[in-house]
Amino acid sequence: MPESRLLPASQSDCRTVSDPVKEAFWAALASIPHGRVCSYGTLARLAGLGRGARLAGRWLGQLPEGSSLPWHRVVNSQGRLSLPADSPAGQEQFARLTEEGVSIRNRRIDMKRYGWPD
DNA sequence: AAGAAGGCACCAT
DNA sequence: CATGGTGCCTTCT
Numbered sequence: 001m002p003e004s005r006l007l008p009a010s011q012s013d014c015r016t017v018s019d020p021v022k023e024a025f026w027a028a029l030a031s032i033p034h035g036r037v038c039s040y041g042t043l044a045r046l047a048g049l050g051r052g053a054r055l056a057g058r059w060l061g062q063l064p065e066g067s068s069l070p071w072h073r074v075v076n077s078q079g080r081l082s083l084p085a086d087s088p089a090g091q092e093q094f095a096r097l098t099e100e101g102v103s104i105r106n107r108r109i110d111m112k113r114y115g116w117p118d
Numbered sequence: 119a120a121g122a123a124g125g126c127a128c129c130a131t
Numbered sequence: 132c133a134t135g136g137t138g139c140c141t142t143c144t
Contacts, residue, residue, distance in 0.1 A: 041142095061139055076141085077140075081139090087139095089139080
């Protein structure tokens with residue numbers, strides 16, 4: 001089973017390698033405004049990944065725990081939280097979004113209202 | 119609402 | 132280096 005190699009999370013934040021595409025991805029992620037959410041697909045597109053929605057999810061999963069990047073502002077295209085509700089990360093995501101003022105009803109978010117970019 | 123198919127880099131063989 | 136299975140997805144039946 002994979003899922004072993006986590007990032008050093010040394011100085012800045014994440015990034016195991018200096019991949020330009022990933023850099024763009026992290027930048028796009030960081031640009032999501034407080035209190036707003038973005039879908040994996042949209043984020044991927046913004047970062048120049050084209051249809052790399054799944055890849056976006058994979059990469060988010062590689063972020064170190066203490067990351068300051070707003071990984072929690074990424075949900076699926078239907079505005080639903082894609083992380084398992086019972087997982088630590090899932091709970092964390094819910095908590096952070098709620099704290100930011102994002103209304104989550106039954107694990108769903110109104111993208112018309114909180115979706116970004118508009 | 120639920121299932122199938124598309125799409126793309128990752129990772130283990 | 133080639134190959135096949137996989138995922139924090141999307142979009143189209």
